[in-house]
Amino acid sequence: MRKLIIAIDGPVGSGKTTVARRVAALLGYLYVDTGAMYRALALKAQRENVALEAEDRLAQMAGETRIDLRIDDGTQTILLDNEDVTSAIRTHEVSQAASKIAVIPGVRRVLVAEQRRAGQLGGVVMEGRDIGTIVFPDADLKIYLTASVEVRAQRRWLEHQQKGDKVDQTRTIEEVRERDRRDVEREHSPLKRAPDAVLVDSTAMEADEVARLIVLLTKENKNPGNTATAIGV
Ligand code: DC
Secondary structure, eight states: OOOOEEEEEOOTTSSHHHHHHHHHHHHTOEEEEHHHHHHHHHHHHHHTTOOTTOHHHHHHHHHHOOEEEEEETTEEEEEETTEEOTTGGGSHHHHHHHHHHTTOHHHHHHHHHHHHHHHTTSOEEEEESSIIIIIOTTOSEEEEEEOOHHHHHHHHHHHHHHTTOOOOHHHHHHHHHHHHHHHHHOSSSOOOOOTTOEEEEOTTOOHHHHHHHHHHHHHHHTSTTOOGGGTTO
């Protein structure tokens, strides 16, 4: 059976990571978290005191940086130049910095090329903002996952609580709106639904339900005449 390329895009807190991981596990596919690549590079820029507006320097840094994404027993590890930065990239500061460097075309060019290499053989679930529009415009199945801004901010806030980060709920919702604005309004590869992406609103759905729905859609995808968008209508 041919192995598919599944693209999952959507805004912060839409549940992409949990859902994409589960879909990959259910199908025995590779899981690629492209946001982690922007985050790892942002962390390096912060550590090396490179201004987030220094476009040429950051694009050059992207070309000189090694970022590896590993999954062992369902646990993801992110390596930045061979150093484990899995937790270090999940802070508030890195989230904001990642969305700032993600506007730089030279940075995107390098990371998109890596992402294409990682997914070119198929059998991959790749999540991000531009997977169905730019990275793999011919993906076999495209999902645009979203949820209300309140629910997305609540999910982010709970994640911070679980990690012991004391973050104000009002501030979390403001930060989610701010990142949405940067992701949607940027000139290059903005976050948007590809015309052929299936829109899934997870406001009132659990991650497991969404994952099962996507697996069902991949099966439908193999039957000509059964279009993915007809499912759930
Ligand atoms: O999915 P995430 O929150 O880990 O992504 C971090 C930032 O990286 C996000 O604000 C936007 C950017 N990003 C992007 O521009 N394109 C992608 N394919 C993935 C993430």
